[in-house]
Amino acid sequence: MSLTGTAVALLQVVLTIAAAPFLVGVMRLIRARLEGRVGPPIVQPWRDLRKLLGKDRMVSDNTGWVFSIAPLVLLASATLVAGIVPFLSTKSALDQVGDLFAVVYLLLLGTVFLSLAGLDAGTAFGGMGSSRAMTITAIAEPTVLVAIFALSVSTGSSNLGSIVAATLAHPATAASPESLLAFAALAVVTIAETGRIPVDNPNTHLELTMIHEAMVLEYSGPDLALIELAAHLRLVVFLGLLSNLFVPWGIATTAQPLQLLGAAVAVAVKIVVLAAVIAIVEVFMAKVRLFRVPELLAASFVLAFLAVTASFFLA
Amino acid sequence: MAVPRVVSTRFGAGGEKHRHKPEHDRERAAVLNLVRKIIRVGRVTEPHDADPAPLEGVVAATADRLHGSVQVRQVDAGSCNGCEAEFSAAFGPVYDVERFGVRLVASPRHADVLVVTGPVTKNMAEPLVKTFEATPGPKLVIALGDCARNCGVFAGGYGVAGAVADIVPVDIEVPGCPPSPDAIVAALRQIAGR
Numbered sequence: 205m206s207l208t209g210t211a212v213a214l215l216q217v218v219l220t221i222a223a224a225p226f227l228v229g230v231m232r233l234i235r236a237r238l239e240g241r242v243g244p245p246i247v248q249p250w251r252d253l254r255k256l257l258g259k260d261r262m263v264s265d266n267t268g269w270v271f272s273i274a275p276l277v278l279l280a281s282a283t284l285v286a287g288i289v290p291f292l293s294t295k296s297a298l299d300q301v302g303d304l305f306a307v308v309y310l311l312l313l314g315t316v317f318l319s320l321a322g323l324d325a326g327t328a329f330g331g332m333g334s335s336r337a338m339t340i341t342a343i344a345e346p347t348v349l350v351a352i353f354a355l356s357v358s359t360g361s362s363n364l365g366s367i368v369a370a371t372l373a374h375p376a377t378a379a380s381p382e383s384l385l386a387f388a389a390l391a392v393v394t395i396a397e398t399g400r401i402p403v404d405n406p407n408t409h410l411e412l413t414m415i416h417e418a419m420v421l422e423y424s425g426p427d428l429a430l431i432e433l434a435a436h437l438r439l440v441v442f443l444g445l446l447s448n449l450f451v452p453w454g455i456a457t458t459a460q461p462l463q464l465l466g467a468a469v470a471v472a473v474k475i476v477v478l479a480a481v482i483a484i485v486e487v488f489m490a491k492v493r494l495f496r497v498p499e500l501l502a503a504s505f506v507l508a509f510l511a512v513t514a515s516f517f518l519a
Numbered sequence: 520m521a522v523p524r525v526v527s528t529r530f531g532a533g534g535e536k537h538r539h540k541p542e543h544d545r546e547r548a549a550v551l552n553l554v555r556k557i558i559r560v561g562r563v564t565e566p567h568d569a570d571p572a573p574l575e576g577v578v579a580a581t582a583d584r585l586h587g588s589v590q591v592r593q594v595d596a597g598s599c600n601g602c603e604a605e606f607s608a609a610f611g612p613v614y615d616v617e618r619f620g621v622r623l624v625a626s627p628r629h630a631d632v633l634v635v636t637g638p639v640t641k642n643m644a645e646p647l648v649k650t651f652e653a654t655p656g657p658k659l660v661i662a663l664g665d666c667a668r669n670c671g672v673f674a675g676g677y678g679v680a681g682a683v684a685d686i687v688p689v690d691i692e693v694p695g696c697p698p699s700p701d702a703i704v705a706a707l708r709q710i711a712g713r
Contacts, residue, residue, distance in 0.1 A: 240563040242618040248588070251620060255588040255631070260655035262628060409625045417625055424628040424655040487557075488550055 206295075208459035213287040213296045219468060220286040220444075224436035225249035227443075227479055234483040249436065256429035264422060266326050274321035275423065275430035278314040282437040285310050291444050292467045293456040294365040294372075302364040304352045307445070308345075311397070314434065315341055322419030329411045333418025336494065340403065340415065343501040344393045347508045351386040351393070354511035355449065358382065368452045378450060381518060385511035387450045392504035394442040396497070399435075401486040403497055413491065440475060447474035564615040571708035578690045581657045582710045585631050589621045589711045592630035592654070596647050596683065597673075598637025601697040602664040606634065609700040609707070616704045619711045627653040632710060635683045636663045638670040644680040651687040661706055662689045665696040 229246030236243025263271065285307050288298045296302060315337065322334035356362040358377060359370040371378055396403045399416040408414055411421070420431050448455060454470025456463035492500065574582055593606060609616045610623060624630050627650045639647055651660070662683040665671040670682050683689050693706045 236615075236617065237562070238557055240557075240560055240612040241615040242562065242564045243615070244617050244620055244622075248620050251586055251588040252590070252622075255584075255586045258584060258586070259631075259657065262653070262655045409623055411625060414625070421626040422628055428629060488553060 209296055209299070212293050212459050212464065213298050215464070216289075216291050216296065217283055217287045220291065220437060220440055221283070221433070223472065224433065224440045225253060227440055227475065228436050230476060231479050231483040234480055235487055238484065238487045249432075253429045253433055256432070257426050259425035261425040261427060263427075264325050267324050267422070270317070270320045271324040271422070272427075274317040274324075275427045275434070277317040279430045279434040279437070281310045281314040282434045282441060285441050286437055288364070289441060289445050290364050290368050290448055290452075290455060291471045292464050293459055294369050295457070295459050296365070299363070299365045304356065304362045304364055304367070305349075307364065308348050308352065311438065311441070312341065312345065314438070315397070318416075318419050318431070321423075325422040327422060329414065329418045329421055332411075333415055333421075336415045337419060340396050340497060340501065343498055343505070344396050347389050347393050347501065347505045350505065350512050351389045351508040354382045354386040354508065354515045357512065357515040364449070368448060368455060369457070371450075371452050372455070372457070375453075378452075380514075382511045382515035383450060385507050385514060387446070389504045389508035389511060390446055390449075392500060392507075394446055395482070396501060398439045398442050400482055402489050402492040402500070405491045408491075413494075439479075443475045443478045444471060447471065447478055563612045564618070565613060567618075567704075567708075571705060571712070574691075574709050578659065581659055581690070582712060584657045585710065587620045587711050587713055589619075589632055589707060590624045590630050591621060591632045591634055591707070592624055592627050592650070593634045593636070594643075594647055594650055596635050596637045596643040596667070596686075597640035597679070598664070598666060602636040602667075605697045605700050606636070606663065606703055609703040611700075614700045614704050616707050619704075619708050619713045621707045621711055627651075628655065630654050630658070632659045632661060632707075633687075634661045634663050635667055635687070635689075638666045638673040638676070638679045639681055639683055639686050640678050641680045642678075644686050647683075647686050659690040659710060660687055661691045661693060663693050663703065664698055665694060668692050668694060671696060 226246055226249070228249045229244070232248070233243045233246055288296070288302045288307055288310075290296060290299075290302065319334040319337050319341075322330040322337070324330075352362060355367055358380070359367050361367065377383055395401075399406055404415040404417075405413065406416070408417060411418060414421075416435065420428065423431055448471060451474060454467055454474070456467040573579065593603070595603060608614060627633070631654075633651060633654060635647065637643075660683070662668050666673055667683045670676075670679055673679050680686065691706055691709070693702050695702055
């Protein structure tokens with residue numbers, strides 16, 4: 205583990221955490237503008253977090269240890285993934301563990317703990333949210349794995365750095381059928397896992413339709429701040445993963461400061477463009493009924509399956 | 520705006536060969552209409568007054584600790600829904616109180632401000648107290664509308680437990696039956712400090 209590699213990983217974590225709330229602010233602003241409103245300033249999510257950190261922490265007597273550690277596990281797993289995923293450079297210190305499977309299951313770990321925490325408080329809505337989150341995760345997870353297989357088959361490795369480096373070396377693979385199909389599949393999963401429309405509505409106040417929000421209804425103050433920050437981080441991580449796996453250009457292949465700066469700008473542009481597309485599409489769409497979400501995810505599984513088939517037959 | 524009429528060709532000449540789904544046309548027309556409307560209407564939010572009137576005393580100190588981020592939980596303690604209609608207008612595109620950092624939340628655990636409407640009925644007195652207790656401090660309570668302040672026309676009614684201040688401590692009162700969205704926005708801006 206080299207010193208520059210460690211520096212790159214640390215820089216990545218710091219930048220991602222600093223930028224994540226701004227990204228959410230930008231998405232809210234885009235939505236507000238399209239709805240004819242002025243909208244909150246983009247620093248508002250940071251203001252919300254600062255205020256939450258200063259508020260009282262209220263914990264129900266009915267909760268156990270899962271409720272207390274879930275926000276920490278959620279944030280820790282998201283932070284670790286933010287260090288692993290090649291955002292800035294293919295030469296990160298965590299490259300040895302930068303495996304697609306590790307990333308997917310670290311993110312899953314956070315989801316599972318949040319679902320357990322939703323059950324822990326024993327409220328009706330928390331349990332409902334957990335059950336829904338698990339339903340969606342159970343269908344989305346195979347899609348992620350199969351889509352990953354499609355990417356690893358052509359590279360011969362499930363290491364993130366290797367996949368990105370291989371795409372850089374052979375730019376034509378980015379437009380190959382398996383790559384495009386896997387992108388479509390992972391895009392649907394990203395929307396499902398980050399709780400955006402049409403799977404979940406991040407702005408909802410209606411408990412009956414909630415998924416992510418229902419699980420965090422019992423959290424207050426600093427705990428809620430951790431969960432919100434983790435949710436923002438996961439959005440950035442998913443979008444960054446999606447953009448750098450399929451469109452890696454701009455990423456640094458060394459650890460020179462100038463290259464890293466260029467890479468930071470490039471990945472920021474890519475993530476903001478993806479986020480803007482999601483925000484714009486959300487204005488034109490309603491959340492689908494819960495019972496139709498499996499249909500959407502099944503379609504993305506088919507895409508992922510076709511991607512892995514194509515990668516075997518066309519390679 | 521006139522919605523383009525969609526003519527189904529399903530039963531027309533050759534309709535069986537080139538099956539044309541009218542609902543797809545309708546969806547596309549709806550999206551295009553929405554795009555046109557977004558471009559034509561632009562921004563409808565009205566410009567706001569310079570600065571909100573400053574708060575005083577303990578309420579000001581509490582509002583300061585919120586650092587311009589105000590999460591609101593609304594409690595209907597027995598209102599006729601007149602205040603709710605105006606309250607939801609405050610969050611609509613015209614008044615857009617969200618631009619001052621105010622947001623509605625789904626749980627009292629997430630809230631900084633409880634907005635209580637209506638005279639508190641006997642059945643809602645206990646839920647109101649529980650909601651207040653479930654809200655983490657620093658917190659503020661707004662009594663919205665004349666009924667919340669002094670029971671209004673419902674004063675002395677057999678189902679009424681009292682005004683909001685009789686059940687939980689009230690920090691800010693917004694008069695009116697119902698109060699205009701302007702008054703609601705002004706009260707929330709005082710707390711947000713913007």
